[in-house]
Amino acid sequence: MKIGIMGTGYVGLVHGAVLSSYGFPVTCMDVDAAKIERLADGISPIYEPGLDELLASGLRDGTLSFTTNAKQAIQSSDVIFIAVGTPAKEDGSANLSYVQEVVQSIGKYANDYKVVVCKSTMPVGTNRGIARYLDGVLKARNAPFRIDVASNPEFLRQGKAVGDSRHPSRIVIGTENEEAKLRLQSLYDVHIRQDVPFLYTNPETAEMIKYASNSFLAVKISFVNELALLSEKVGANIQDIAAGMGLDDRISLHFLQAGPGYGGSCFPKDTQALIDVGRKNGEELYVVRAAIAANEKQKLKMVHKINDVLSFNGTLKGKTIAVWGLSFKPETDDIRSAPSYDIISGLLGRGAAVKAYCPQGMKQAERLWTDLNGSVAYCENEADCAQNADAIVLMTEWEQFRENSWDTIVKSMRGNAFFDLRNMFAGHAHVRRLFDYYPIGSNELAYALEEAQ
Ligand SMILES: NC(=O)C1=CN([C@@H]2O[C@H](COP(=O)(O)OP(=O)(O)OC[C@H]3O[C@@H](n4cnc5c(N)ncnc54)[C@H](O)[C@@H]3O)[C@@H](O)[C@H]2O)C=CC1
Numbered sequence: 001m002k003i004g005i006m007g008t009g010y011v012g013l014v015h016g017a018v019l020s021s022y023g024f025p026v027t028c029m030d031v032d033a034a035k036i037e038r039l040a041d042g043i044s045p046i047y048e049p050g051l052d053e054l055l056a057s058g059l060r061d062g063t064l065s066f067t068t069n070a071k072q073a074i075q076s077s078d079v080i081f082i083a084v085g086t087p088a089k090e091d092g093s094a095n096l097s098y099v100q101e102v103v104q105s106i107g108k109y110a111n112d113y114k115v116v117v118c119k120s121t122m123p124v125g126t127n128r129g130i131a132r133y134l135d136g137v138l139k140a141r142n143a144p145f146r147i148d149v150a151s152n153p154e155f156l157r158q159g160k161a162v163g164d165s166r167h168p169s170r171i172v173i174g175t176e177n178e179e180a181k182l183r184l185q186s187l188y189d190v191h192i193r194q195d196v197p198f199l200y201t202n203p204e205t206a207e208m209i210k211y212a213s214n215s216f217l218a219v220k221i222s223f224v225n226e227l228a229l230l231s232e233k234v235g236a237n238i239q240d241i242a243a244g245m246g247l248d249d250r251i252s253l254h255f256l257q258a259g260p261g262y263g264g265s266c267f268p269k270d271t272q273a274l275i276d277v278g279r280k281n282g283e284e285l286y287v288v289r290a291a292i293a294a295n296e297k298q299k300l301k302m303v304h305k306i307n308d309v310l311s312f313n314g315t316l317k318g319k320t321i322a323v324w325g326l327s328f329k330p331e332t333d334d335i336r337s338a339p340s341y342d343i344i345s346g347l348l349g350r351g352a353a354v355k356a357y358c359p360q361g362m363k364q365a366e367r368l369w370t371d372l373n374g375s376v377a378y379c380e381n382e383a384d385c386a387q388n389a390d391a392i393v394l395m396t397e398w399e400q401f402r403e404n405s406w407d408t409i410v411k412s413m414r415g416n417a418f419f420d421l422r423n424m425f426a427g428h429a430h431v432r433r434l435f436d437y438y439p440i441g442s443n444e445l446a447y448a449l450e451e452a453q
């Protein structure tokens with residue numbers, strides 16, 4: 001079975017590389033010629049652990065190829081995955097223009113039976129719309145073949161994309177077409193043998209499962225973040241609260257880490273898109289709306305918290321703040337909708353000078369956050385970033401931040417405040433002693449009481 005992947009971003013590229021490692025011939029197509037040129041040379045445009053090795057072996061074995069030619073990718077494939085972006089429009093609804101481009105190309109160039117599989121996250125009704133459109137085009141062309149459509153949403157996490165793609169939590173197949181289902185089953189045979197749960201639904205349900213999953217996780221994070229803010233005021237400790245809640249397996253420990261707010265290319269846009277679907281169907285989604293509002297509040301509160309400690313006369317003029325981590329989470333170079341952007345903007349707005357270091361996110365930050373260029377000084381490493389700063393703000397929990405010579409760092413600084421927005425060092429006695437340490441979701445009083453016990 002020959003596979004075509006339309007769109008070689010975090011999802012398309014990883015999915016294509018993993019399928020090629022199972023021996024399927026995979027053609028990855030993208031409109032971005034520079035990206036395709038680099039990929040054909042074995043250079044990944046994104047940072048994703050394990051991906052470089054898969055690219056190298058796929059190219060070496062000849063199972064993986066790259067093209068900008070949509071016609072060639074479509075005609076040479078039996079199964080075509082759509083993995084282009086579906087970003088948010090101004091009004092929060094999903095921008096389906098990239099999906100439309102691909103679907104139009106498939107309608108134009110398909111030369112025999114194909115199964116089109118929608119991996120991109122698409123609002124409910126999109127798969128059925130695509131099927132209807134393709135039917136109409138083939139009829140108008142008098143084509144002697146069919147095209148079937150299936151929704152097969154993706155649940156991988158960035159930073160763990162290769163592992164998640166190899167060992168998915170579940171595979172959802174949303175189609176009413178038996179041939180499409182059979183082709184996907186044989187494509188995912190390796191997962192059937194791994195006992196990965198398969199869920200067969202209609203397209204609408206599959207589409208909703210994807211939005212429901214992301215929105216539920218966003219709700220969970222916003223819930224714990226609001227309780228973190230409250231805990232700081234009442235002397236409770238959010239990490240212990242999360243542990244106490246999470247021991248109930250109906251709640252589970254996952255996604256109860258308080259932080260500066262969720263970010264990334266999916267939670268912010270998918271929550272908005274679900275609300276839009278609700279609005280269009282006369283159902284107000286109050287819970288999801290509240291999660292979004294709480295997330296915006298969380299980012300703002302981080303700025304207030306730093307300001308309350310460091311400011312003189314209400315401003316941060318004359319203060320230098322070292323921001324560690326820009327990417328929306330560790331192990332990725334992705335800075336899309338990262339809370340770091342809003343928090344840095346808030347600090348700059350209050351007059352602070354900001355230095356920043358991120359193991360993988362700085363290139364993207366310089367390229368995409370052009371409004372911050374000139375205001376943020378990007379540094380070589382975290383120690384360099386902390387030099388002469390009044391405070392460190394740990395924004396993203398990169399593992400490498402654990403390996404620092406803390407005595408040297410604190411000596412090189414002008415002040416010694418440490419805002420740990422991920423509670424990475426909450427249990428690190430040395431760091432807590434050296435710095436004026438501000439964790440998230442607990443206050444010093446609570447720790448003092450704990451230590452006295
Ligand atoms: N990033 C993630 O972790 C996950 C993303 N998703 C969903 O998967 C979809 C893709 O997301 P990402 O991979 O992050 O997007 P991305 O933005 O990294 O990549 C999208 C790619 O599509 C290409 N493209 C645009 N128009 C095209 C066209 N007409 N033909 C061929 N290629 C075209 C772009 O040049 C780009 O390389 C989105 O719907 C997203 O919501 C789902 C699960 C996880």
Ligand SMILES: O=C(O)[C@H]1O[C@H](OP(=O)(O)OP(=O)(O)OC[C@H]2O[C@@H](n3ccc(=O)[nH]c3=O)[C@H](O)[C@@H]2O)[C@H](O)[C@@H](O)[C@@H]1O
Pocket residue numbers: 121154155156157158159214217221254255256257258259260261262263264265266267328329
């Ligand atoms: O649709 C998508 O794109 C993907 O979105 C998320 O994956 P991802 O965005 O890569 O990252 P997550 O690990 O879910 O983290 C999202 C954000 O929530 C934050 N987060 C996560 C967990 C937590 O306990 N606390 C917390 O603040 C992270 O720091 C990050 O900013 C989902 O976890 C994936 O299942 C889904 O496929």
